Amino acid sequence: MTMPESTTGPPLPDPPPSPIPPEPSPQDPYLVAGPPPPPYASFPPPPFYGFAPPQQARNGLGVTALVTGIIGVVLGFVPFLFWLSGLLGLLALVFGLVGHSRARQGLATNKTMALVGTILGGLAMLMAIVGLVLTVMFVKTVENKVKHDERLRSTQSAAASDPSADKPLRFGETQAYEDGVTVTVAKPEAYDPSPSAYGLEKGDLALQVKITIVNGSTQPIDIRTALPSMRDGKGAAAQAVFDGGSTKPFEGELMPGKQAMSQFTYSVAPEGAKDVQVDVAPNAQRDEASWTASGQPGGNQPSVGQSGISAAAVRAASPLSAL
Numbered sequence: 001m002t003m004p005e006s007t008t009g010p011p012l013p014d015p016p017p018s019p020i021p022p023e024p025s026p027q028d029p030y031l032v033a034g035p036p037p038p039p040y041a042s043f044p045p046p047p048f049y050g051f052a053p054p055q056q057a058r059n060g061l062g063v064t065a066l067v068t069g070i071i072g073v074v075l076g077f078v079p080f081l082f083w084l085s086g087l088l089g090l091l092a093l094v095f096g097l098v099g100h101s102r103a104r105q106g107l108a109t110n111k112t113m114a115l116v117g118t119i120l121g122g123l124a125m126l127m128a129i130v131g132l133v134l135t136v137m138f139v140k141t142v143e144n145k146v147k148h149d150e151r152l153r154s155t156q157s158a159a160a161s162d163p164s165a166d167k168p169l170r171f172g173e174t175q176a177y178e179d180g181v182t183v184t185v186a187k188p189e190a191y192d193p194s195p196s197a198y199g200l201e202k203g204d205l206a207l208q209v210k211i212t213i214v215n216g217s218t219q220p221i222d223i224r225t226a227l228p229s230m231r232d233g234k235g236a237a238a239q240a241v242f243d244g245g246s247t248k249p250f251e252g253e254l255m256p257g258k259q260a261m262s263q264f265t266y267s268v269a270p271e272g273a274k275d276v277q278v279d280v281a282p283n284a285q286r287d288e289a290s291w292t293a294s295g296q297p298g299g300n301q302p303s304v305g306q307s308g309i310s311a312a313a314v315r316a317a318s319p320l321s322a323l
Contacts, residue, residue: 058102062110065096065117072124082131089124092117144225144284151281151288168277168290171209175289177282180216185209185228185278185291191265197243204267206241213250213282214259221283223250228264228280232272241265 072088075081096118103111169175171187191208193200200206211228215221227249230238240247246265254260268276274293281288 057107057109059099059108059110059113061095061099061102062108062114062117065092065099065121066113067117068092068095069117069120069124073120073127076124076127076131079131080135082128082135085124085131086128089121089126089128092121092124094121096121144227147225147284148227148229148288152279154287168292171278171291171293173291177286179218181221181282181286182214182216183226183280183282183289184212184214185280186211187293188230188276188278191241191243191246193241193243193246193265197241197246199239199241200243200267201239201269203270205270205273206243206246206265207238207268207273207276208246208263208265209278210261210263211280212259212261213254215254215256218256220253220255221285222252223254223260223283224252225284226250226262226280226282228278230264230266230268231277231279232268233275234269234272236269236272238266238268238276241267 068088069092072085072092075088076085078085096114096116099108099114100111100118102108103114108114169185171185174182174184176182186209188207188209191206193206197206207230209228209230211226213223213226232238243265246263248262248264250260250262266276276292278291279288
């Protein structure tokens with residue numbers, strides 16, 4: 001049996017060799033590798049056209065101002081802690097102003113909180129100033145009270161040891177000192193208080209006494225400590241009454257040759273208002289004198305040789321001395 005002849009034609013030629021050499025094989029050390037293919041070109045990322053992420057709000061100073069302001073105001077009501085209230089108020093004021101500035105720049109969102117902290121800081125500083133003034137007044141009052149008690153004890157001890165000690169003067173008479181300073185206490189008069197009078201006890205009478213100080217010396221004297229006290233006929237201390245200008249303490253220094261007059265009002269029980277006693281000294285360096293309605297007749301009137309001023313000047317300074 002004969003096979004049919006092939007109809008495919010002549011054989012095809014071999015393909016040309018590849019231009020890229022084959023990779024070297026560890027089994028073929030003589031085969032040299034060709035150059036590596038060129039790397040792909042790198043391009044920068046496309047620009048971002050969206051919105052930037054929002055920054056976190058810086059609200060710390062506003063919160064701090066509010067907290068320190070509240071604490072400062074609370075401490076302002078505590079006695080003797082005014083200094084701490086002022087310090088916290090100053091911090092709250094500074095923090096509040098800076099926090100409010102940040103809020104206006106858009107860096108914070110608590111603009112109202114910072115404003116409230118600023119206001120509270122200013123209020124705390126104001127309360128600190130008021131507390132300082134009240135503390136100074138309280139210390140001066142206590143100091144004057146201690147000096148008054150010391151003078152009173154020394155006067156009482158001197159009177160007990162010396163039977164010839166001066167007796168109380170009558171109202172309207174003048175107490176003269178060796179350097180020419182004189183004090184005159186007029187007869188107390190009834191005072192009609194207003195409904196808002198402070199210090200008037202219920203059922204008591206209001207008595208007002210006028211005091212005149214004449215500086216016949218050659219040096220100015222500080223009369224701010226000339227604070228009189230009144231006792232009723234039973235020896236009970238009377239309370240001062242404040243009703244507008246009913247009580248006006250002396251102020252400042254009294255120059256040589258000048259005089260000052262002031263008035264003081266007290267609350268006295270009706271059964272003890274008949275024979276009251278007033279004690280006063282022109283300043284802290286001089287002894288205290290006393291006046292009553294039934295004092296020693298004649299008083300201690302100064303003469304020209306004793307005080308350097310005439311009796312007419314004393315009568316001019318004390319128009320009520322004839323009472």
